[in-house]
Amino acid sequence: xxxxxxxxxxxxxxxxxxxxxxxxxxxxxxxxxxxxxxxxxxxxxxxxxxxxxxxxxxxxxxxxxxxxx
Numbered sequence: 001x002x003x004x005x006x007x008x009x010x011x012x013x014x015x016x017x018x019x020x021x022x023x024x025x026x027x028x029x030x031x032x033x034x035x036x037x038x039x040x041x042x043x044x045x046x047x048x049x050x051x052x053x054x055x056x057x058x059x060x061x062x063x064x065x066x067x068x069x
Contacts, residue, residue: 007035009056012043019044 018029019040026044030037046055 012056013047015040016044016047 015029015033015035018024018032019026024032026040027037030040033040043056049055
């Protein structure tokens with residue numbers, strides 16, 4: 001079985017930038033990066049709904065609220 005690829009926060013933000021800032025379509029950006037378009041679409045949605053910089057925290061990283069508890 002193949003292990004899941006993990007992408008850094010910087011990679012995800014750069015991928016989002018290709019669509020949002022540079023005007024590429026999701027399909028074009030995904031193809032150029034070698035990722036699936038639906039994954040890039042999900043990253044864009046997560047980034048847009050994030051209000052406090054907590055998108056793409058990574059595994060095991062707690063939100064400020066979780067740390068307080």
